């Protein structure tokens with residue numbers, strides 16, 4: 001189902017909805033391929049939206065929080081906006097202080113995607129021209145959102161460049177399992193199959209990999225409440241505005257890499273991915289405006305689980321001409 005919802009700079013913006021036979025549905029825009037709703041049942045069978053969106057759709061045109069979009073061409077921060085590979089140092093935009101963030105000012109987040117609707121999936125395609133946002137090569141991007149009968153949302157990423165270029169995609173959906181953003185996510189429990197993470201400097205640039213054994217605040221292997229982490233008085237949570245905004249390396253031997261639970265609604269989200277890392281972002285910079293669903297906006301309104309390659313490691317995510325970038329992340333919803 002397709003519905004026109006806005007016009008941005010003369011371009012028609014549509015919301016596409018797919019649903020399964022269990023009452024679950026997903027809605028996304030052709031702008032940024034932004035996921036605006038995922039409706040899933042709670043422990044009592046009440047179906048509600050478990051992602052954050054803007055109350056006023058026009059805010060997606062600027063989208064200060066990158067709500068729901070596909071991030072690219074590269075996710076996270078690149079130091080000084082310098083894509084260093086082989087003997088090259090390609091300067092891309094510095095759109096986060098002295099650094100490059102989430103593919104630049106436009107990026108895939110503010111691109112209009114061609115959408116193909118199928119019964120159980122939405123397929124998005126965008127051809128980014130050579131030099132867009134400063135990146136080399138023309139790249140064809142395809143992303144699909146697939147909704148299964150057992151309440152799974154699978155995101156498939158596919159990209160093919162005509163020149164060697166870095167590609168590192170993710171999705172920037174903020175989950176809030178309370179349903180229709182009744183509460184913030186501080187009472188959600190987060191479990192990560194992650195033995196180590198990247199310490200950040202004051203500009204949020206990753207500096208070194210450290211073991212969670214030596215940093216117990218970030219040991220999520222047995223699960224812990226988000227509020228117990230953000231209140232920790234820990235230097236690494238303080239420098240990102242009081243919360244989590246860090247790349248975690250995922251344990252290859254564990255299938256379910258991430259589990260997010262809201263004890264109140266009984267909803268659980270588990271995540272499987274073939275990416276080796278996840279940037280967990282606890283919404284530390286969300287301000288009071290623009291307002292979100294539920295009519296308010298606040299710090300910790302939602303939590304992003306950005307599966308990806310560790311950011312700022314350009315050499316590790318170079319895709320050759322003729323090579324195909326393929327990634328998959330599966331979000332499974334349950335309630336009890």
Ligand code: FUC
Nearest residue numbers: 064065066245279281285
């Ligand atoms: C996340 C963070 C950033 C930023 C942004 C909106 O991925 O890593 O710090 O604030 O998204």
